[in-house]
Amino acid sequence: MDPVSAARALVEEMFPGAMYAFVGGSVLTESRTSTSDLDVVVVLDGLARPYRESLRWRGWPVDLFVHSETSLAAYLDKDFERRQPSLARMCAEGAVVTDRTGGRASDLQTALGERLAAGPGGLTTAQTERARYGLSDLLDDLAGTTDPGEQAFIRWEVVQAAARAALGVGRRWQGSGKWLLRELRAHDPALADELLSAHDDPARLTAVASKVLERAGGRLWEGYRAEGDPFHRPLRHIAAGELSGETAQSSGMRRLAAISGATAGSSRLWMGQTHVAPATRSSDHHHGASETAIYVVSGTPSFVFLEDGEERRHDARPGDYIFVPPYVPHREENPDPSQEAVVVIARSTQEAIVVNLPSLAG
Structure with missing residues (x-):
């Protein structure tokens, strides 16, 4: 067959x-x-x-x-x-x-x-510098080691780092294992052959990898600097009247952004409010890669999702918390005929990701 x-x-x-x-x-x-x-x-x-x-x-x-x-x-x-x-x-x-x-x-x-x-587009400056630094550092290690075992391991690291750098600079997709070689052969078969044939010869391998480095901007070790996140930024205060409706929305509810990249400079957190009118339900949606934590401020909202193909619901009251994992389709409902439901939401991404869906099944 x-x-x-x-x-x-x-x-x-x-x-x-x-x-x-x-x-x-x-x-x-x-x-x-x-x-x-x-x-x-x-x-x-x-x-x-x-x-x-x-x-x-x-x-x-x-x-x-x-x-x-x-x-x-x-x-x-x-x-x-x-x-x-x-x-x-x-x-x-x-x-x-x-x-x-x-x-x-x-x-x-x-x-x-x-x-x-x-294609994947070009590397950022930081990505290019990281690739140059990594390959330069490996070549220094290769030049300095006298241990045959270490040299063998470093040579394979150099081959892979050079392949990845060439693909990155060439705006080509990456791969792992055999697919890294296949991607490189599709992009630059001559380079793939050179790296393979030079693997057992440190001097030749260094020469081939150095050519890749030249394409990327040359060797980089001294002066390389990769900055982490700042640790001492000032606190930000978002007053109740400053919440913004300029955020992703779903029908049947209204979201207000409090903490976001735009309002507070956050990079890994979004926080705000959701209001669901009486006797109203939102459209079905999920929040992409975000983890979402919900605190019920007022009203009695229900949170509906699928489990094993069947609709399940959590009926919440003020003071309750709800956790929504990434990519889980769900909706909010407010069964109360007279009182608005208000919740505070925190998400693990900088901005409010909302993917509206035709149904809970996606």
């Missing part, structure tokens, strides 16, 4: 209600080996928690990546942010093995393909 047919049969057997699924990875390429597994990305409706599972199915080694649409989008964003879009490649460059949504799998492939083709 060919890989695509095998993946299709696996999904039909293990996930008969899947929204859509892809198979990708080396198994579909000329790089396939006897140990290549089926990388299968499965999207389920209302899955509470994404998971990865390795198993053997009808003789095939399989890596499963099981998501809801919400969690898949979050994981894709994380991969793009770290410039290593392995999950995106599985979806965009793989094959659709099932799609019960009328084309959303193909639409996602197109969108991801465009994002992959656009």
Whole structure:
């Protein structure tokens, strides 16, 4: 059975209600080996928690990546942010093995393909300097060591650091393990060959890595400085009348920002209020990567979410606290016909991330 047919049969057997699924990875390429597994990305409706599972199915080694649409989008964003879009490649460059949504799998492939083709953009000055410093420091270590074991380990570190620096300066995606080499070969096959052939010769390896450093701006060690966060900034006071409605909103409720990057210069925290009118419910939404803590000031709001595909609710009173984990779809309801519900919210990101959804299932 060919890989695509095998993946299709696996999904039909293990996930008969899947929204859509892809198979990708080396198994579909000329790089396939006897140990290549089926990388299968499965999207389920209302899955509470994404998971990865390795198993053997009808003789095939399989890596499963099981998501809801919400969690898949979050994981894709994380991969793009770290410039290593392995999950995106599985979806965009793989094959659709099932799609019960009328084309959303193909639409996602197109969108991801465009994002992959656009590349990650250039490195920031700080990122470039960090890459230059790291590789320069490794070359100094390589020049100074007399221990054969240390030298062997440092040489491989130099190869990888040079590859990552070349990809970063070249505005190309990164990889790990064999995929780092594949990305480098796609970007600069001559450099990939030079690094591999020079690995056992410290002098040659230093020369090749130094050429990479020149592309990035040259060696950097003396004078390198990476600043941490400031420790002694003044306190900020946001008065009750200074709360701002210029923040992300959902229908059925009103958010007011108190502490944010814009109002207080915060970098890892957002804080504010939410008001839900009597006999009103908000739209379904989640808050991305933010953890959210809620304190009920007044009223009797309810917080509704899905657990194992069923709606669950927490009915709260003044003085109660609610914790909302990242990416969890939920909504606020105020069943009281006459009293507004007011809560104070704190989130673990600089700004208020609000992703409005068509339903709690995402």
